[in-house]
Amino acid sequence: MQFFRDRINAMQGYKPGEQPPPGSNIIKLNTNENPYPPSPAALQVLQDLSGELLRRYPDPTAKPFREAASKALGIPADWILVGNGSDDLLTMILRACAEPGRRVVYPAPTYVLYRTLTQIQDAEFVELPYGEEYDLPVEELIAANGAVTFIASPNSPSGTLVPNALLEKLAAGLSGLLVIDEAYVDFAESDALELVEKYDNVIVLRTLSKGYSLAGLRLGFGIGNPALLNGLMKVKDSYNVDAIACAVGAAAIADQPHKIANAEKVKASRAKLAEDLKQLGFQIGPSQANFLLVRPPHGNAEEIYLKLKEQGILVRYFNQPQLQDKLRITVGTDVQNQKLVQLLSQ
Structure with a gap:
C-alpha cells in the first residue's frame, strides 16, 4: 500500500491477547482482567445515566474523575491527567517527546506497546535486557540517555516490582522523562507516587482496568x-474521555474499600495458584501483579498453551527472547484456577 508512511508499512502493529466471544464458556486467563465485578456504586452510576449527559460533549479534562481521584489518592487535581486507558497516556507522551533522532529507552521484556508507539513516531528505541532475576539495569538505562524512559512496575510479563530506591536513582540520573507505568500497582506492596513530588521529570501512570475491574471502560490517568x-495536554485528543467513562470511573475510584477487598482476594488466589503450580514442577517467579510468569517442567510452553486452548482455557504465550519457554497466567477465581491446575496435572 502506498497510502502510508514507510515506517508504518515496515512495522508490525500491536497484537492484543485473544478475546473469546461474549457469553462463551472459555476461561480467560490471558489478558489480566480482574475476575471480580466492579464497584456496585460504579454500576449504579451506569444504570442512572441521563440522556442529557450523552447529548453534550464531555468535560475535556474529565474534571469529575480528576476530583474523585484527587480525594481518593490525596493528590491535587491539577496533578492528574486522564486518558482513554493508560495506553492513551503513553500515546500522548510519545507524541510530545519522541521523533527521529530522539531515543526511547526501556528494559525488556516488557509491555510491547512501548516499542509500537515509538515506531509510529519514527523514533529510535533501545531495549536493554533484564537480568535473569529481572534486576533493573539502572546504569545502562541512564547511559542510554533517552528522551523518554519507560519502567513498568510491576512489570509485565514478569510481575516484578522495582524498588523505589532504584527508581529514584534513575530519575536523578536522567535528563529526559521517566515514565513509571503502574498498571498493576493495586496488587503490589508499594508504589512510586512519592517520586512525582521530588522529581519534575517523573510521571506515574495508573489504570482502572486491573484493580478496579473496568478493562472494558477504558480509563487511565497520569x-x-x-x-x-x-x-x-497540547497533544491529547480534544475530548479523549467520554462522559460515561468519566462518571463511572469517578464512582469506582471513590469506592476504595471495594477495590482493596477485590485486590486482597486476587493476592490470596495468586499465592495459592503459585503453590499449586510449584507442586506440578513449574518454576514460578515472584509476582506483585495479578498474574504469574511460569516455566513448565519441560519448558514446553507453546505446546501447553495450545493444549489448554483446546480445552477452553486461554493463557498468554510470548514467542520472543527470554519468554519462549514460559507462560503468563492471569490469576482467576479460585474455581477457574483449580480447573487450570486440574488440566495441567493431566
Missing part, C-alpha cells in the same frame, strides 16, 4: 507535575 502535564 500523575505528574502540572508543568509537565500542561505539555502533554
Whole structure:
C-alpha cells in the first residue's frame, strides 16, 4: 500500500491477547482482567445515566474523575491527567517527546506497546535486557540517555516490582522523562507516587482496568507535575474521555474499600495458584501483579498453551527472547484456577 508512511508499512502493529466471544464458556486467563465485578456504586452510576449527559460533549479534562481521584489518592487535581486507558497516556507522551533522532529507552521484556508507539513516531528505541532475576539495569538505562524512559512496575510479563530506591536513582540520573507505568500497582506492596513530588521529570501512570475491574471502560490517568502535564495536554485528543467513562470511573475510584477487598482476594488466589503450580514442577517467579510468569517442567510452553486452548482455557504465550519457554497466567477465581491446575496435572 502506498497510502502510508514507510515506517508504518515496515512495522508490525500491536497484537492484543485473544478475546473469546461474549457469553462463551472459555476461561480467560490471558489478558489480566480482574475476575471480580466492579464497584456496585460504579454500576449504579451506569444504570442512572441521563440522556442529557450523552447529548453534550464531555468535560475535556474529565474534571469529575480528576476530583474523585484527587480525594481518593490525596493528590491535587491539577496533578492528574486522564486518558482513554493508560495506553492513551503513553500515546500522548510519545507524541510530545519522541521523533527521529530522539531515543526511547526501556528494559525488556516488557509491555510491547512501548516499542509500537515509538515506531509510529519514527523514533529510535533501545531495549536493554533484564537480568535473569529481572534486576533493573539502572546504569545502562541512564547511559542510554533517552528522551523518554519507560519502567513498568510491576512489570509485565514478569510481575516484578522495582524498588523505589532504584527508581529514584534513575530519575536523578536522567535528563529526559521517566515514565513509571503502574498498571498493576493495586496488587503490589508499594508504589512510586512519592517520586512525582521530588522529581519534575517523573510521571506515574495508573489504570482502572486491573484493580478496579473496568478493562472494558477504558480509563487511565497520569500523575505528574502540572508543568509537565500542561505539555502533554497540547497533544491529547480534544475530548479523549467520554462522559460515561468519566462518571463511572469517578464512582469506582471513590469506592476504595471495594477495590482493596477485590485486590486482597486476587493476592490470596495468586499465592495459592503459585503453590499449586510449584507442586506440578513449574518454576514460578515472584509476582506483585495479578498474574504469574511460569516455566513448565519441560519448558514446553507453546505446546501447553495450545493444549489448554483446546480445552477452553486461554493463557498468554510470548514467542520472543527470554519468554519462549514460559507462560503468563492471569490469576482467576479460585474455581477457574483449580480447573487450570486440574488440566495441567493431566
